[in-house]
Amino acid sequence: MIAELDASTPRGSLAIRLRDAILERWPAEVKAVGLCGSMAHGDDTDSSDVNVIVVTYRPKTGPKPTQRRVDGIPVDLRVVTAEEGLGQARSLTPNWPLLADAFITTFPLHDPEDWFKDRREAHLNLLSEARxxxxxxxxxxxxxxxxxxxxxxxxxxxxxxxxxxxxxxxxxxxxxxxxxxxxxxxxxxxxxxxxxxxxxxxxxxxxxxxxxxxxxxxxxxxxxxxxxxxxxxxx
Missing domain, CATH: 1.20.120 (Four Helix Bundle (Hemerythrin (Met), subunit A))
Incomplete structure (x- = not known):
């Protein structure tokens, strides 16, 4: 995972703007905001999406999930409650090979309570105990x-x-x-x-x-x- 986001790139700048807009509009509903996918790994390219995950305290609050382009850059915005997100990380499903990367590698754009770290540890504990x-x-x-x-x-x-x-x-x-x-x-x-x-x-x-x-x-x-x-x- 990257140690620091490069805000000078178009995708990095957009990720910061998205975070700020979300926190400004839903300051009491949003618990954390993070980046997944290639940007979190630090190997994104000009054609990469900006994959943002928003963690809310309660269901049906915060922004709505969406996929669209912003300033020509594809954005995949996912929303999950803190409880639901931890529950997903503690469960093995048939789609596990496609879900685990986000559980393990998410760069926190805003995470004052270390929720993404807790989710990662929850998933690693699941893997260590799974038969x-x-x-x-x-x-x-x-x-x-x-x-x-x-x-x-x-x-x-x-x-x-x-x-x-x-x-x-x-x-x-x-x-x-x-x-x-x-x-x-x-x-x-x-x-x-x-x-x-x-x-x-x-x-x-x-x-x-x-x-x-x-x-x-x-x-x-x-x-x-x-x-x-x-x-x-x-x-």
Whole structure:
């Protein structure tokens, strides 16, 4: 994570202006304001978004979540209550590989009570206590989505519905990447990073099918088979 924000860049300047505008308009409702994503890591580029998270004391207060451009720069504004945000950091979900980076790496623009530090510690404690089978169970969930999307994409390709097949292949690649992330306890910076990091971004129908077959075997070896009897549906 960066040690200090460079306010001389257009994105850094905009982040400061956003923080000041939020605190001026909702001084009693906002507990903390932080930066996530590439700006928090310090490797943002001219095409990067400004990813801002606003933490409120109570629900339905503060700014509304939004995505839009400000002075030509894409802004992703997310809002969460302090209680909800800590609860998310203490929970493992199928989307964990895409959520963990924000839990671990957020640069505080305004955080007088060290809420972002508390959230980070809460998530690291969760990871230290989580059992391998929890990750495997979540991986099986993503495998089911990936496998289903891959099967439907293959069928649509046979029917020459190429556009729909491409959409489903993108879904299959993403969830295949999430399976890999969960099995290796690896989190990613974004959906693009996930498919590139796991090597599935350019996988064609046959290659992705082979990867899914390998993942199914790995899940079975870890006690979470992707196919089974009716009773196993509720395990």
């Amino acid at each position: 391998p089978m929890e990750f495997t169970g979540l991986a099986r969930h993503n495998w089911a989505i990936a496998g289903g999307a891959h099967t439907r994409a293959a069928r649509l390709a046979q029917w020459y519905d190429t556009d729909a097949a491409l959409i489903l292949m993108a879904q299959a690649r993403l969830h295949t990447a999430l399976v890999a992330g969960l099995l290796t306890h690896t989190h990613f910076r974004s959906t693009v990073d996930a498919v590139k990091h796991t090597g599935v971004a350019a996988a064609d129908m046959q290659e992705l099918g082979a990867i899914l077959k390998y993942q199914a075997e790995e899940l079975t070896a870890r006690g979470r088979p992707v196919d089974g009897r009716l009773g196993a549906l509720f395990d």
